[in-house]
Amino acid sequence: MSSSFSRRLGKLTDSMLFLPTMALLLILIADFFLIHDFFAISLKSGHLYGNVIDILVHGSPTMILAIGMTLVIATGGVDLSVGAIMAIASSVAAVMINPTIVGMNLTDPKIFINNPQLTWAPLWAVIVVPIVIATLCGVWNGFLVSYGRIQPMVATLVLMIAGRGIAQLITNNIQVVIFNDTYAFIGNGFFILPFSLYVAVGLFGCAWLLTRRTSIGLLVESVGINAKSSFYAGINEKRIKLFAYAFCGFCAGIAGLVVTSNIRTSDANNIGMYTELDAILAVVIGGTLLGTGGRFSLMGSAIGALVLQTTITSMLSFGVPASAVIAVKAVVVIAVVLLYAEQVKTFVRKLGTFSMPKETAQ
């Protein structure tokens, strides 16, 4: 009996989701004891409010980025340009809503100011075009990495630096305020729960179906573990990599729209700043190995994004000044690196075998 229990326990602790879930639970338990009413949720005019809801709203852009980043990291690469791609997407959206900022002559430029209905391009185009452009940015990254054989970090650094400049060029380096209410709904709206959460969950579901109900997930893992063997097995490993970066760009485009919509401003200088690091961190917390790639878990990455956001929200509600929160993030990084280090894992396993000598005997 006890041996089957320990085997099941072993299976549980070996699962990729074990560590991120435990981390999330630990933080939430600490919050329960340390912060008064942390879990209080109130219903005001059909909207739910509370710390937990805040975590979900603010965590969704990172979650969206982390979904795309998971595939890239699984192929053994990394994408540093997602923040810049977010800025490009939001600049494109802003210009399509209000082209007067780039000097387009309209009969009455004033009509956009304070007008919550009007957009210059139809709303569907305001959403679709930036996402398509973001995906193309991803294709560019993927092309450099797979066909150009450039180190992923260097290849995506190009767009990380250039992308923000492009975003500023698009809007003439003006911070564009967005008045359109429908567009603002993406990042601010509520259907009981915040709308951006539905976007994240919907994207997660699509990504899961796309990777696990087709062969793409397996092929991505195969290429990440051993690209040469995969090539010999008849997999077009370059196309797989190209796809992963393109999908990552697609996700970054969506994240860009969510954030611009949330703050009702397209600010090419600041949108998505450092978010690539959050996305990478979320993926790493989720158990996908940075650098070596291979096995990935979308659920792990989503939980990883929540771990990050929960830490930040908890710190803020605990009264830690916003400027110090970054330091706390650093602590999270150290903890994650230690938890996943092979030496630490072996050490823990050794402790386990010493305390359970009977189990190992059989």
Place this chain on the structure above:
Amino acid sequence: MPDSENPIVEMKGIDKSFPGVHALQNVDFSVAKGEIHALVGENGAGKSTLIKILTGADRADKGIISLDGHVVSIRSPLHAQEQGISTVYQEVNLCPNLTVAENLLIGRQPSRLGISIDWKKLNTRAREYLKELGVDIDVTKPLGSYSVAVQQMAAIARALVVSSAKVLILDEPTSSLTANETAHLFSVMKKLRADGIAVVFITHFLDQVYEVSDRVTVLRNGSLVGTYATASVSRLELIRLMLGRTIADLDDMTAHKMESSQHISKDALLEATDLGLSNSIDPFSLTLHAGEVVGLAGLLGSGRTELANLLFGVDKPDTGTLVMDGKQVTDFTPAGSSNRGIALCPEDRKAEGIIADLTVRENIILAMQAHLGWFRRIGTKEQYEIADKYIRLLSISTPTADQQIKNLSGGNQQKVILARWLAANPRLLILDEPTRGIDVGTKADIQKLVLSLAEEGKSCVFISSELDEVLRTSHRIVVMRDQAKVAEFSGQVDEKEIVQAIAGSAS
């Protein structure tokens, strides 16, 4: 003359097993002061394992090593160096971005007052050491800016100076050298011999064995074949010792083979005409038929793998044509070949075959899935059915289909790769060293499987370093030498003729 009565290094009864492989069985090996001792044997013969044990990179399961008559236990490569055993590897493992002098004397740098490095002294000393080996170069330039030959000399100099080596092991030192560079290396080796250093020389170029060595030790399949004075064995004899012979092995397989040769189709399945790639393999012509096993014989580095890589599209040819089913092939990629019905089990199982972290099931369905594409996923239930079918058919020993392939033994990994391609149902199966480093039982299984596949109408190309294996399984034998196809034998073949073709001369 080498003093073989008083060896400087003596290894006795060395035994070493890895999971699934008995890499060395009761091997004796000794080297005397002032001799050049060649160590030869085909892939998987146990050369590298033996050297790893001598240099402390691996520990033997059984056996003793004595140095200068004292029994020693060598704990690590560093420990081996401290005892005077140094190795220069094929890939020079120094730091290419440090200067030659730094590489030579790092850890032994002359200092001023024990604090700062005396660069002047360091450079002059390094220069002198290299001059002794007949290399006169600017030692303040980065090592990486020099040719492999010079880098090798630097590595040898470092071995001699820093660890004051008594035994110097050269692991395939000539494989990337030109003829002149090789000649220079040999003169250095002879000089070291005169200085009383024991030189162990590992190579697969038999000419070089005869050119420079005093004695030669032959390993085959993890066992010692023998140690001979080089002058006393003929070249032909040496190859025979390395490859093993068909002794009384005319078992039922031969009858089986003769029987199955009646099923060989007359129409060509694949036809290569003057197919070649510069710096890889000279143009060759080869026709393959359904139901036929074609064996590729030849020594390591003779162009066997290069030929397979061209047929499978790993490399793109720059001359000649390849025609399959009457259609000319233009798309030279493994994916394209897989679509045409060609499969390749590559030589380097670890780097080119297995996907270590994936399960046995996923490894088996991989080629089939790659062929079906992204959107026609093989259902999980079907995946298990396919995996279980091949686990049973090839008797792959794994607890479940969900075991990660890296936990399997080499032989079982090989069977999984085989299963991967059998599941894809190819018409032409190329097996590059499918039996290397695996146990005897599994070897026989794979040989039988190849024949039965041919009987089902598949065409097989069987590449092996073991001549008797090629003889036993192949209807037709192609011999490779020096990156070229040199002979083709069919029908009743005489082993002697094949050995001569492999050797290239009748000496």
